[in-house]
Amino acid sequence: MGALEDAAEAADDVIDELAGAPEDGRISRFTWQGATLVAEERGAGEPVFLLVHGIGMGRRVFADVAVHLAERGRAIAIDQPGYGEAPEPPRTPSIERVADLVAAFIRDRRLERPVLIGHSMGTQVVAEIAARHPDLAGPVVLVAPTVDSEARRAVPQLLRLGRDLLGESLKVLVLGAREYLRAGPNLRRKMKAMLSHRPEEAYERIRSRTLVVRGANDVVCPPVWVRRVAELVPDATSIEIPGHGHETMIRDGAPAAERILAWLDRG
Known part of the structure; x- marks a missing residue:
């Protein structure tokens, strides 16, 4: 058992090195x-x-993106319950419940209106934080927002993701495989929680300045949906990152970080 644990830890180290993940967090x-x-x-x-x-x-x-952002401030990346190294909760939480958990974390750590950056399903969590806890939310960044109202079913989402990953970098594929394995046996319930959420109802209630980011080659988030997201949020700007797909912040964090920081600087 010890040898297996050592091998698993070594494999994790290799994957983190591939991701460009420093060990000083x-x-x-x-x-x-x-x-x-x-x-x-x-x-x-x-x-x-x-x-x-x-x-x-x-x-x-x-x-990668956290390292770039940390050059300008304090970057905090989280594992949601049942993902990464966070333990599986007794029940799979709704998007709203995860948002309330993250809001409680913001209060507990006394974070002063942090910049809320969500990717994919994370945009749904971030949108709910901004809508339900406006006193805690700083600027909001929605990268590759899900889930569009025309495809709130598991099969279309999985087909889109599969198409998006065709030709994707080894870094994205290896990282994604490791994290999906960690997400464990309840991934189906987690997908159901994601698909049952209606993000457009939260978008209309966001009062924070918002940036909507789409990789120009993103198959998961069609342009028409991203335009709708930007239209629903009262104070939103949208941009595209050329040459990137749905995993734009994972493949190479520099372009997304540069655009987020430039947008923040414009005030």
């Missing part, structure tokens, strides 16, 4: 009403960037 846990998230911090000062991953993923997929 500060790790902590936060539990609220029976659900636990894991947070990894790097950098210091203001602004604070709070990174929320998508379905099947975990905080480590943000290693």
Whole structure:
């Protein structure tokens, strides 16, 4: 058993090295009403960037973009309950419940209106934080927002993701495979929670300045849906990153980080 654990740890190290993940992050846990998230911090000062991953993923997929953001402030990437290294909760939480958990984390850590950055399903969590807890939300960044109203079923989503991953980098494929395995046996229930959420109802209630980001080659998030998201949020700007697909912040974090920072600088 010890040899197997050593081999698994070595494989993790190789994957993290592939992801460009440094080992200097500060790790902590936060539990609220029976659900636990894991947070990894790097950098210091203001602004604070709070990174929320998508379905099947975990905080480590943000290693590259977090390093870039930490050059300007404090970057905090989380594992949602049942993802990455966060334990599986007794019941699969709704998107709204995860948003309340992250909001409780923001309050507990006394984060002053952090920049909320969500990717894929993480955009649904971030949108709910901004809509349900406006006093806690700083600027909002929605990267590859899901799930569009024309495809709220598992099969279309999986087919889109499969098409998007064709020709994707080895880094994305290896990281994604590791994180999906970690997400474990309840991934079907987690997918159901994601698909049952109606993000458009939250978008209309966001009062924070918002940036909507789409990889120009993203198959999962069609242009018409991303335009609708930007139209629904009262104060939103949308941009595209050329040459990137749905996993734009994972393949190479620099372009997304540069655009987010430039947008923040414009005030």
